[in-house]
Amino acid sequence: MMNHILLVAAREFRQIAATRSFWVTLLILPLAFAIGPVASRFLDKSDTQRVMLIDRSGGTTAQAIAARIELDEQRRVLTQLSRFVEANRLDAADPAAPWARHDRWYSDADVAAFVAAGGVEGALAKIRAKGGEVPAFDAPDPLYSIVPVPAAVAAAPPERVGTALDPLLRPAEGSKEKALDYAVYIPADFGRSPEVKLWANGAPSSSFVTMVQGLLAQELKVRYLQMNGVAAPVAAASTRIAPAIAVVVPPRGSGRERVLIRSILPLACAYILLMSLILSGSWMLQGSVEERSNKLIETVLACVSPNELMYGKLIGTVGIGLSMVATWAVCGIVAAFATHGAIAEMIRPALEPVSSFGAIATILYFFVAGYIVVAMIFLVIGSVSDSMRDAQGYLTPVLMVIMIPVTVLVQAVLRGASGPAVELLTWIPIWTPFAVLARLGTGMPLWQVWTAGAITAAFIVVEVILLGRIFRASLLAGGGRPNLGALVGLMRRPA
Template sequence: MLQHILLVAAREFRQIAMTRSFWFTLLILPAAFAFGPVFSRFLDKSDTETVMLVDQSGGTAGAALRQRILLDEQRATLDALARYVRRHDLQKAAPTALWAQPERWFSDADVARFAADGGAERARAAIARISREDAEGFKAPEPGYRIVEAPAAVARAAPDAIDTALEPVLRPGDKAQARPVDYVVLVPRDFGASPAVRLWANGVPRASFVAKLQTVLTQELRARYLAANGLSPQAAAAAGTIAPAIRVTTPPEGSGRERVVIRSILPLACAYILMMSLVLSGSWMLQGTVEERSNKLLETVLACVSPNELMYGKLVGTVAIGLSMIVTWAACGAFAAYATHGTIAELIRPALAPVSSPGSVAAILYFFTAGYVMVSMLFLVIGAMSDSMRDAQGYLTPVILVIMMPFTLLVQAVLRGAGGIGVEVLTWIPLYTPFTVLARLGSGIPTWEVLGSGVTLAAFIVLEVWLLGRVFRASLLAGGGRRSLGQIASLMRRADA
């Protein structure tokens, strides 16, 4: 019997593996890993916005704005560098450097010191002494703003002529090669006596930019007010910069809300890949079974093997096809995480750590395989009951909708870190158990639920194969139209089916 099952399984595997759609599906994920970073360089649009500062009030306000923009850009670089160094354990490259310190919030003084010490380029040089590959792997974040110099005509323009002078800067025209400036900030000559400041924007300005502008100019106004009321310019400037020294404690990387997202990436990806690969491999098996029925090949096959051997062989062959796809995709993902550098590697590598324990790996393998057997059995019976693909679609569409319907809600609940009664209920419904348990492995699921739902799923699969096996055997050579639910239930109750 086992030999016949393996022969049918090998035939089913070979039949599906010879199709072009199988190879296209198998290679689409490796192609995405290989060409995704290349294509992103051509498709990504820069989010850097250009800022033109026009200070007609003496220069101090414009200088303060320039310093604030540059400091914030350096802070983003320093923060990204510190996270990169902790992720790759590179602190020994310069133990006393700011970017080698434990998780912290970097103050303006810290950022100014980082920039004075050479910034990211100096850090790369230090890292290169212990790992040139890691030094080249760090990419500084794209700056949010880039300051451009104001043309002389704009800097000297009178208040009633400034709009005309800015026209070619904000709207250079279709034939011009220059990119339009995103923001123009004008600090007028009477700033201090009047709080009025003008801002031109190409579109709706970022709220963060307006807040930055307001904070810096408020400090400048206060300093000028104090100086006008008898305080020395130095004391007035110092008073304008007085601010509380807030010491911020942040959770380590991979903790807090970030922990939920990072830990959920791989489990959610497993649940999604399980669903997609089930639909694909199940549809291939379904199409093959329908073609065998329509071409009268089943009679020839059943002359050599029993209906049970045919059923188990097709089931094993389909599961083997699905698992071969998963193994290929997992190998490509591991290669992208550990043998390459770049955005994809930085995303996958931390996501693998939380689910790398033996228990998590065993749970993923078990629920993956069990989910495949459970849903493949449904596809197998649909193929046995259908005389054509049109008949099969009538059964298949509601089945796929029932399986996929809760998936979107499940993903949203897991990413929010919310359990809730809905997720608990889905865990114990065998049709949804594989997807729900896989999705919950990252955010946390009690061990007793994993074991209990696993046993329940195994019992359900045994019952499913027993009952649907009767429907499969009774439908192999039967003709006629689509069966009703009552007829299918009747076949399940027939012990001689």
């Protein structure tokens, strides 16, 4: 009997593996890993916004705005460099450097020390001096760039500045000149009057407006104090009076971030399980319908029993799905440990929390169990359908019943929700494998994992018995698609 089952499984596997759609689907993820980083370099469009500062009050205000923009840009670079150093374990190059101290919000003093030490180039020089292979570091594009003031704008009278800026904010159609995003006009009487004008090419960013407003408020305070007899150095020093807030953040990979990192792989498994089930189940379903419509099923049953055919098809379909998943998993591991870049930095920390034997065994068990639960339904649909049109009548509601709750479940887990709906899906056997996989990263109690596993195993046994009766009774039956009552009657028929 086992030889016949394996023979049917091998035939089912070869039949599906010979289709073009299987190979296209199998290679989608590897091609995405290979082409993604290269394509992003060519397709990535800089989001740097161009800012013009027109300061007719002496120039110090524009200098303060430009200095703040540069300081904030260096903070972004320092934060990105810190993540790069942590991901590649390069902290030993200079443990006291700002970029080697992670999990913190970098203050202005930290950024100033980073710039004084040579910025990115100085940090990378120290890292390379330690020897060893150092992957390339891609600094983030700046958010803003300061552009010079054209002569026409600089010479324009105050009431004509907006007119002079108009062709820069909205270049003529077909012009190769990049549009100006912001223009800040600081009039000559700034200090006596608080009015400042800002032109924007579209809806202005609230962060940009807030930053400019804060700096202008500081400048107004200095000028106000100077006009009231306060010495210029004292007035300037007053703007630097601020509370020293020590921002304490949890270590990287703890708190809410820990849950997200631990959930990446289980959630990916839940999605991959759903996707591969739909694909491999559809291929198996199409093959079963073709066998019935072409009257090949009689020939097959002359060689094997209905039970052997059922178990063989089930094993073959599971084998197809697992081969797809195994290929994608190997590509993911290679992308994580043999390459560098955003994909590797995302996958690598996600693998660490689920690298124990227990976590791997749990993922594999519920993955295979979920495959059997749903593949058995596809198998029975194929046995009762004389055409793909008949099969679609069963398949569409089945897919809706499976997909909608799973999609809601995954989104709830990503939001950190763990309400009654998530708990309920865990104990409904058809959704249990998806729910357990999705919840593994949230710290699911061990007793729930064991109980869910036992319930799933018991459900599979009952499912195979009941749906197996439908499968055996429908293989050679004709007369159109049976209704729900007829299917229930077949389930109650003794084997």
